[in-house]
Each structure stands twice: as C-alpha cells, then as structure tokens.
Amino acid sequence: MKYRLLAGVSALVTAAALSACGSGGDGADGAGGVTKIDVWVMRDSVSAAFQKEFTEGFEAAHPDIDVRIQIQEWDGIGQKITAALASNDAPDVIEAGNTQVAQFAESGGLLDLSDKKDELNGDDWLKGLAEPGAYEGKQYGIPYYAANRVVIYRKDLFEKAGVDAAQITTRDAWIDATTKLNKGGTQGIYLPGQLWYALGGFIWDEGGDFATESGGTWKGALDTPEAQRGMAFYARLQALGKGPKDSDEDDPPQAEVMAQGQVAQVVSTPGGANVVVENNPELKGKLGFFPIPGKTAGTPGAVFTGGSDLVVPAASGHPEAAVTFIKELTGDAWQKKLAVAMSYVPNRTTLAPAVAGDPGASAMAVGAANGHATPNTPGWAAVEAENPVKDYMTAVLTGGDAAQEAAKASEDITRAMNAGS
Numbered sequence: 001m002k003y004r005l006l007a008g009v010s011a012l013v014t015a016a017a018l019s020a021c022g023s024g025g026d027g028a029d030g031a032g033g034v035t036k037i038d039v040w041v042m043r044d045s046v047s048a049a050f051q052k053e054f055t056e057g058f059e060a061a062h063p064d065i066d067v068r069i070q071i072q073e074w075d076g077i078g079q080k081i082t083a084a085l086a087s088n089d090a091p092d093v094i095e096a097g098n099t100q101v102a103q104f105a106e107s108g109g110l111l112d113l114s115d116k117k118d119e120l121n122g123d124d125w126l127k128g129l130a131e132p133g134a135y136e137g138k139q140y141g142i143p144y145y146a147a148n149r150v151v152i153y154r155k156d157l158f159e160k161a162g163v164d165a166a167q168i169t170t171r172d173a174w175i176d177a178t179t180k181l182n183k184g185g186t187q188g189i190y191l192p193g194q195l196w197y198a199l200g201g202f203i204w205d206e207g208g209d210f211a212t213e214s215g216g217t218w219k220g221a222l223d224t225p226e227a228q229r230g231m232a233f234y235a236r237l238q239a240l241g242k243g244p245k246d247s248d249e250d251d252p253p254q255a256e257v258m259a260q261g262q263v264a265q266v267v268s269t270p271g272g273a274n275v276v277v278e279n280n281p282e283l284k285g286k287l288g289f290f291p292i293p294g295k296t297a298g299t300p301g302a303v304f305t306g307g308s309d310l311v312v313p314a315a316s317g318h319p320e321a322a323v324t325f326i327k328e329l330t331g332d333a334w335q336k337k338l339a340v341a342m343s344y345v346p347n348r349t350t351l352a353p354a355v356a357g358d359p360g361a362s363a364m365a366v367g368a369a370n371g372h373a374t375p376n377t378p379g380w381a382a383v384e385a386e387n388p389v390k391d392y393m394t395a396v397l398t399g400g401d402a403a404q405e406a407a408k409a410s411e412d413i414t415r416a417m418n419a420g421s
Contacts, residue, residue: 128305
C-alpha cells in the first residue's frame with residue numbers, strides 16, 4: 001500500500017470529505033459525442049502543474065474524451081474505494097496504492113485488464129508494481145509510478161573518513177565503510193530498529209520472504225534460515241549507529257536526526273534529503289545518494305517498491321475511454337515527464353534513463369530493478385495493522401533469542417493472514 005514510504009515523496013494529509021462523482025447518470029456524456037470520464041488521483045501524487053499539463057495534452061490528443069479529475073486523500077481511501085466499487089456510481093479510473101489492489105480485486109469490483117498488457121507495454125513493467133497489481137493470475141492494476149528507498153549520505157563526512165560511495169556496491173563493503181564512518185562523534189548510520197521495509201530487502205536478498213503460500217493457506221516465514229540471515233545483517237548494520245531499537249523512522253523523524261549534523265547515512269526515499277535540508281540549510285549540497293547494496297556487486301540490494309497502480313472499476317460506464325486514459329498516462333512520453341517532474345521511478349525498466357540527471361531518482365531507479373512487494377494477498381492488510389514484524393525486530397535487537405522470536409512472529413503472521421479465511 002502507499003503507507004509512509006512515499007511520505008518522502010509526497011506528504012500524507014488528513015482526510016477530507018470529497019464527493020464521489022460517478023461516471024454514470026446525469027452528465028456522463030456531453031454534447032457532440034464527447035465522453036466524460038471521472039478519475040480519482042491521490043493528493044500530492046503529482047504536482048498541480050503536471051496534472052494540468054497532462055490533462056490539457058490528453059484532451060487535445062483525444063477531443064472526444066473529457067477528463068474530470070477528483071483529488072482524494074490517502075487517509076481513509078481504502079474504505080472509500082471499497083464503497084465506490086460496491087456502488088453503481090464508481091469513477092472510471094482510480095489511482096490505488098500498489099499493495100491495495102489485491103483487496104479491491106478480491107471483491108470483484110475491478111475490471112480485468114489482462115488482455116491490455118501487450119498494448120500497455122507489460123513486458124518490462126517494474127515487478128514491484130506489476131506483481132501486486134495482479135490477483136489470482138489476472139492483471140487488475142496497471143503500473144503508474146514507483147518509489148523506493150536508497151541510502152542518503154553526507155558527502156563531506158564520507159570524504160573526511162576516506163570513504164568513496166561509488167565503491168559501496170556490496171553489503172560487506174557497506175559494513176566496512178559504515179565502520180570507518182562510525183568514529184569521532186559521527187554515527188556511521190542512523191537506522192531505527194523497526195524499519196521493517198529495509199529488513200524486507202535484506203530478507204529478499206537471502207531468498208526469503210515475510211510469508212509463503214501453499215494450497216491457499218499463508219504461513220509466516222520469518223523463522224526460515226533465509227529470513228533469519230536477513231535479520232542478522234540488519235542487526236549488524238543497526239549496531240553501527242545509535243538508532244532506537246524500539247521505534248521506526250518516524251519516532252523521532254530520521255530526517256530531523258540527520259539534520260543535527262552527526263549522521264553519515266540514513267535509509268530513506270530520496271525526498272528525505274529535502275526534509276534534512278529544510279531542517280538544516282547548511283547541509284544543502286552536502287547530501288548524496290547511492291542504491292542500497294546487494295550481496296554481490298552485480299546486483300543492487302532488494303527493495304520494497306512502493307507506488308501506485310491505476311485500476312478501472314467494473315462499474316465504470318466508459319471502460320474503453322478509461323483504458324485510453326491509462327495508456328496515455330503510462331506511456332513513454334508522459335512517464336518520462338512524470339519521472340522528471342516528481343523524481344519518481346518510471347513504471348518500466350526501459351525508461352530508467354529518463355531520471356539519469358536526478359541523482360536521487362537515478363539511484364532509486366537502480367534499486368527498483370530489484371524491487372519486491374509484500375505478500376500479494378488481501379490478508380496482508382491485517383499483518384500491517386498489527387505488525388508483529390516490528391515487535392520481532394525490537395525483540396532480537398534487545399537481546400532476545402533470534403530463533404525463538406522469529407518463530408513467535410511467524411505464528412503471529414500466520415494467524416493474522418488467515419483470520420478471515
């Protein structure tokens with residue numbers, strides 16, 4: 001889902017009551033055969049300038065389609081979309097968090113777009129957007145844009161310690177560099193104990209996962225050797241700084257901690273660098289980015305791919321026009337413009353060069369090629385709500401038996417994921 005990963009890219013805001021103007025009924029079609037489509041776009045996912053430019057460009061290219069954009073708030077959007085899909089007054093296109101698609105598809109409220117994959121260039125979609133956009137072998141969500149974590153680092157502190165960020169291409173090299181940085185009052189890295197999305201990357205690097213499915217039943221998998229190796233690496237890295245072991249990146253906000261001047265690295269979306277500079281303008285120009293390193297130099301570290309997919313409600317009155325809208329917005333020209341305007345990762349691996357001039361976005365694009373998603377099932381929402389992964393991480397980092405804590409957390413994940421089955 002869209003959760004706080006994109007807080008570094010777009011601010012999450014409080015809920016507001018917005019009317020759900022549907023595509024059917026009065027005013028659905030204008031005079032002269034013009035089709036009017038309603039599109040729900042999330043607050044701050046794109047700038048007002050980009051939205052205006054795209055809408056005008058689309059309507060000029062498709063004068064028979066009139067686009068009506070409605071801005072939605074992230075807070076409470078799951079319930080609002082669920083209600084819209086169950087009604088006869090749904091919009092024609094909805095932007096949804098990538099990991100939300102499965103729960104909406106399960107309800108039967110989304111249009112199956114599997115037969116559109118070829119014309120929408122599905123062969124090179126980002127895996128971290130495409131996979132959660134599918135459910136039970138059918139493609140419901142069309143990748144829109146992505147964001148993932150990178151390492152934000154202090155160029156001056158690296159230079160002082162004699163560390164070359166370009167040489168940090170493996171996890172072992174990352175540990176060595178961070179150890180060198182962790183001297184003279186500098187924290188080599190600020191890594192809070194409950195940054196579980198980063199943990200997910202280390203687990204995926206080892207070939208593990210949070211949970212696995214067999215015969216329609218999901219089972220927590222933190223107790224597997226692969227997942228435990230991922231946690232062991234997290235513990236090694238976390239010990240090279242003074243991050244709290246019992247909270248996540250928001251408590252305290254890690255960008256504010258880095259802004260205090262003694263932190264050499266944080267793991268964040270690139271937008272976090274803007275927050276650091278806002279809190280300490282003296283750091284302007286002193287921050288750089290590199291992809292989270294993998295186990296070997298030839299493969300970047302696995303990352304959780306957050307972002308959005310575009311879906312078409314089954315109740316849409318204008319599905320063909322909706323697909324035309326999606327085809328334009330996810331096509332080459334507008335994807336490149338969106339990536340540059342918002343420092344996003346484009347929806348397709350072949351479009352990564354579009355952000356080559358943006359250091360943060362280009363580092364993010366490298367990692368996105370090894371992007372992953374949480375288990376693609378509606379039951380995962382219950383796990384995130386309870387989040388035994390965070391408790392597990394704190395327990396291990398504060399001296400608990402790693403195997404026992406992993407077994408307990410796996411049991412909690414299993415229970416949560418299958419509670420409704």
